[in-house]
Amino acid sequence: MLGALGAASLPGSAARSLGGARGTDPLREIGPAGASSPRAATGAELDDALRVDGARINGHLAQLAEFGKNPQGGVSRMAYSEADRRGREWLMGVYRDAGLAPRIDTAGNIVARIDGTDPSLKPLVIGSHIDSVPEGGNFDGDVGTLSSVEVGRTLLANQRRLRHPLDIVCWQNEEGGLVGSRIVSGEFPMAELEQKGTAGKTLREGIAFIGGDVNRFAESRRAKGDIAAYVELHIEQGGTLEARKLDIGVVEGIVGLYHWDVEVTGFANHAGTTAMRGRRDALLAASRFIEMVNHVVTSEPGRQVGTVGHIEAYPGAPNVIPGRVRLTLELRDLAVANVERLYARIVKEATVIGQRSGTRFAFTPTVSHLPALSDPRIREFIRRSAQSLGLSTLTLPSGAGHDAQSMARLGPMGMIFIPSVGGISHAPTEFSKAADITNGANVLLRTVLALDGWGA
Amino acid sequence: MLGALGAASLPGSAARSLGGARGTDPLREIGPAGASSPRAATGAELDDALRVDGARINGHLAQLAEFGKNPQGGVSRMAYSEADRRGREWLMGVYRDAGLAPRIDTAGNIVARIDGTDPSLKPLVIGSHIDSVPEGGNFDGDVGTLSSVEVGRTLLANQRRLRHPLDIVCWQNEEGGLVGSRIVSGEFPMAELEQKGTAGKTLREGIAFIGGDVNRFAESRRAKGDIAAYVELHIEQGGTLEARKLDIGVVEGIVGLYHWDVEVTGFANHAGTTAMRGRRDALLAASRFIEMVNHVVTSEPGRQVGTVGHIEAYPGAPNVIPGRVRLTLELRDLAVANVERLYARIVKEATVIGQRSGTRFAFTPTVSHLPALSDPRIREFIRRSAQSLGLSTLTLPSGAGHDAQSMARLGPMGMIFIPSVGGISHAPTEFSKAADITNGANVLLRTVLALDGWGA
Numbered sequence: 067m068l069g070a071l072g073a074a075s076l077p078g079s080a081a082r083s084l085g086g087a088r089g090t091d092p093l094r095e096i097g098p099a100g101a102s103s104p105r106a107a108t109g110a111e112l113d114d115a116l117r118v119d120g121a122r123i124n125g126h127l128a129q130l131a132e133f134g135k136n137p138q139g140g141v142s143r144m145a146y147s148e149a150d151r152r153g154r155e156w157l158m159g160v161y162r163d164a165g166l167a168p169r170i171d172t173a174g175n176i177v178a179r180i181d182g183t184d185p186s187l188k189p190l191v192i193g194s195h196i197d198s199v200p201e202g203g204n205f206d207g208d209v210g211t212l213s214s215v216e217v218g219r220t221l222l223a224n225q226r227r228l229r230h231p232l233d234i235v236c237w238q239n240e241e242g243g244l245v246g247s248r249i250v251s252g253e254f255p256m257a258e259l260e261q262k263g264t265a266g267k268t269l270r271e272g273i274a275f276i277g278g279d280v281n282r283f284a285e286s287r288r289a290k291g292d293i294a295a296y297v298e299l300h301i302e303q304g305g306t307l308e309a310r311k312l313d314i315g316v317v318e319g320i321v322g323l324y325h326w327d328v329e330v331t332g333f334a335n336h337a338g339t340t341a342m343r344g345r346r347d348a349l350l351a352a353s354r355f356i357e358m359v360n361h362v363v364t365s366e367p368g369r370q371v372g373t374v375g376h377i378e379a380y381p382g383a384p385n386v387i388p389g390r391v392r393l394t395l396e397l398r399d400l401a402v403a404n405v406e407r408l409y410a411r412i413v414k415e416a417t418v419i420g421q422r423s424g425t426r427f428a429f430t431p432t433v434s435h436l437p438a439l440s441d442p443r444i445r446e447f448i449r450r451s452a453q454s455l456g457l458s459t460l461t462l463p464s465g466a467g468h469d470a471q472s473m474a475r476l477g478p479m480g481m482i483f484i485p486s487v488g489g490i491s492h493a494p495t496e497f498s499k500a501a502d503i504t505n506g507a508n509v510l511l512r513t514v515l516a517l518d519g520w521g522a
Numbered sequence: 523m524l525g526a527l528g529a530a531s532l533p534g535s536a537a538r539s540l541g542g543a544r545g546t547d548p549l550r551e552i553g554p555a556g557a558s559s560p561r562a563a564t565g566a567e568l569d570d571a572l573r574v575d576g577a578r579i580n581g582h583l584a585q586l587a588e589f590g591k592n593p594q595g596g597v598s599r600m601a602y603s604e605a606d607r608r609g610r611e612w613l614m615g616v617y618r619d620a621g622l623a624p625r626i627d628t629a630g631n632i633v634a635r636i637d638g639t640d641p642s643l644k645p646l647v648i649g650s651h652i653d654s655v656p657e658g659g660n661f662d663g664d665v666g667t668l669s670s671v672e673v674g675r676t677l678l679a680n681q682r683r684l685r686h687p688l689d690i691v692c693w694q695n696e697e698g699g700l701v702g703s704r705i706v707s708g709e710f711p712m713a714e715l716e717q718k719g720t721a722g723k724t725l726r727e728g729i730a731f732i733g734g735d736v737n738r739f740a741e742s743r744r745a746k747g748d749i750a751a752y753v754e755l756h757i758e759q760g761g762t763l764e765a766r767k768l769d770i771g772v773v774e775g776i777v778g779l780y781h782w783d784v785e786v787t788g789f790a791n792h793a794g795t796t797a798m799r800g801r802r803d804a805l806l807a808a809s810r811f812i813e814m815v816n817h818v819v820t821s822e823p824g825r826q827v828g829t830v831g832h833i834e835a836y837p838g839a840p841n842v843i844p845g846r847v848r849l850t851l852e853l854r855d856l857a858v859a860n861v862e863r864l865y866a867r868i869v870k871e872a873t874v875i876g877q878r879s880g881t882r883f884a885f886t887p888t889v890s891h892l893p894a895l896s897d898p899r900i901r902e903f904i905r906r907s908a909q910s911l912g913l914s915t916l917t918l919p920s921g922a923g924h925d926a927q928s929m930a931r932l933g934p935m936g937m938i939f940i941p942s943v944g945g946i947s948h949a950p951t952e953f954s955k956a957a958d959i960t961n962g963a964n965v966l967l968r969t970v971l972a973l974d975g976w977g978a
Contacts, residue, residue, distance in 0.1 A: 200837070201837075302795065303792050303794075303795035304792070304795035304796060304797065305796075305797075305800060306797075321794065323794065323841075325840050325841075334948075334949060335945070335946060335947070335948070335949070336759050336760070336921070336922055336947050336948050337827060337829035337831055337852055337854070337921075338759075338777065338779065338827065338854050338920075338921030338922040338923065339758065339759035339760035339920070339921040339922045339945070339947065340760055340761075340827070340921070340945060341760065341761075341762075341825065341827070342816070342819060342820045342827055342828075343820075344761060344945060347816075347829075349812060349830055349831070349833060350812060350813065350816055350830075352809075353808075353809035353810070353811075353812035353813050354809070354813060355809075356805060356806060356809035357806065357809050357810060357813065360798070360803075360806055363798060364798045364799075369797065371793060371794065371796070371797070371798055372798075373793035373803075373840075373841070373842075373843055374805055374806075374844075375793055375805070375835065375837075375838065375839050375840045375841060375842050375843065375844060376835060376838045376839060376840050377805060377833055377834075377835050377838075378833075378834075379831065379832060379833050381656070381657075381831075382831065382832045382833075383831050383832060384781050384829070384831045384832050384850035384852050384889075385779075385781075385829070385831060385852060386829075386831050386948065387829055387831065388830075388831060394840035396793055396840050396841060398793070398794050433840075464794075464795070465792070465793075465794030465795040465796070466792055466794040466795050467794065489791070489795070489796060489800065490791060491791070491792050491795065492790075492791070492792050492842065493790065493791070
């Protein structure tokens, strides 16, 4: 699929008119500018002048924040909650206001298509999600979702027809594990339907609740090669862009994510009668493990991260030495080989901890998401689009998972990041500035225009 | 109260006839032998020959093990469970078989009295408990309870009248915090009635369920000085006696027990997007704390113990850096000053951990049980009783709490330990040998006879 996508060009003369690099067309490095592109018919001047209405996006963000609003700020709009359902209904109203005709696909995603001029072309797809984690923030998936609708509205309002169909998607239940996008990409195992989500419903119940149809998932499935490209705008959720005072992140890929359940077995005994020397304390061993994981992950250069986020000690009474501890281990990196090497070191060192403390460590892999690299040519479109708008960029990995990684299974994928203030996300204090949101949406618009010229 | 108890003597010539130290009466060191004691009237020969029926005790232990029996061994006979109620009914049958007349006091304890010959004397009290922790063993409180009933039966069957009344008690809900004995000692705050126990009932519901009366606790209360002495036989629950191949433990006291809730506050953030360097990981800090507690407690000589038995990390998801951890800290020692010194060191080192990891530690004291020292003269009675039976002894602290510590508030207290195989307790594999149980019961019998002569 990726090999079929060769030519690339910026829409019109955007790079020259807005960017800093006058006199050169950097995309020539990638492919010849499509002089005969249908864009030419709409006029390069129009494309150069096209802008989203940033005030409208930010106003919509404030309205969406009412659905599942928490007193401490932010929202709890977990997938399949009443807040989620009402938020989605409101969002479909925003689609319609924009002149779009949204429908709910059998996977439960909200989708609207703007037809292109060339019926032979596969769709360009843009979008994000509006479900949140419990006690989450108001920007996470909301920025990309509302900006995507705004991009569609801007094209329609300016009668800027694309060659490709443009699908504008709000994926359902991103936070619960990219559920809606994995149904579309064919990566969703039906057994997961019985799992319970954070709103208390099983996925089976939840998908019905929001209007999907678990018996007709096949109708929403797309095969590899069924999309021309996927682009998602999202907040960074980390602090790198803000710390370096940069406007736009060009995502080089979504890191691989690996989870293990780790069980530490010692021997539960009476905390009063068992001398310190005779103990086989599973929590003490687990503590040494957590410290060791931190040491191993930080002992090598690179952007890899390792986290123990969940822990339970059994029996869990203040007056009983824990005989068993269950905890989770998570490792993320763009390179699978790095993760494998770090994991091997961790297992080896855990064995030593176990030998010294009379405990045993057992590892069970639970989640394994391969890294999803973005398409280098889409990265280049995003970078040049940003530059053409006078915005600074940084290429960086996404440490978080996104629906974009499901879409990367189907075709070339790209992601645009905007700064997160303080690097905070999944929390009430999650925040992105209105100007950054507007910038991100304009980069998305311009990237879509560029992609539409791609291969023309 | 303690000052009023001066004279002490072994029953009859037991030390000479059974012990190793012929020709000396070691109790002469404590007080003059009571030549005019009423024991003389019953005949020293009878006392020397008196023995419990060890086979009966061990048979009763096997029968009691049926109530709340678990497939993996041991019992779950939590206070106020159906198994507890049925076990108590069965036990009252054993009392009656022994010729005792059990009643349930308003506190919910089972009590039977054998009247003494001297109505002016306060009662001697013996007993233990039969409730268990969830997934507990078959020996913990059961050994002392059934042995106490057997001691009463032995006295009755041999028409061996004591001078003192003898109260034989099965305390209710020892495992839930010495509930029955604290009601009697006046240490039970009524607010605790609303707390839920391990069987799912509040103490208020549970006490009614087993036949107590929360409106009439005053009738079961005893004041300081209301008992002549309290003696409890119990399994050691630690491995010291077994490791040293000794028969009987003479408990020097029950260690003080102190609990704190410790809250570690960091900052919750996305585990994928937050670089390792920028983290304020409360679980990593908590792990360093647990390791440090172990180091502090083991860095000084002595028998002090320190335990972190419970831990929770919030929000507790595999993919979120924990922003907050709650854990429990327990310290035990016979000397309050030692606990205070260890705690001060722990707080100081926690502050350093906090400073280095961007976290804060807060300590809230939750449980504080002062050490309860046994009476040195009762210790001597137990030691000589054991020696008179040819049994080896060791003086040691009790690391576990017992109803004996409530009774120590009312009068002189002593405890007899027998070996726990492997030092295991509160577990299905808890085990004490039949011969050790019989030995313990005989030491209890002989100690009661000695106490009855006390001060005569």
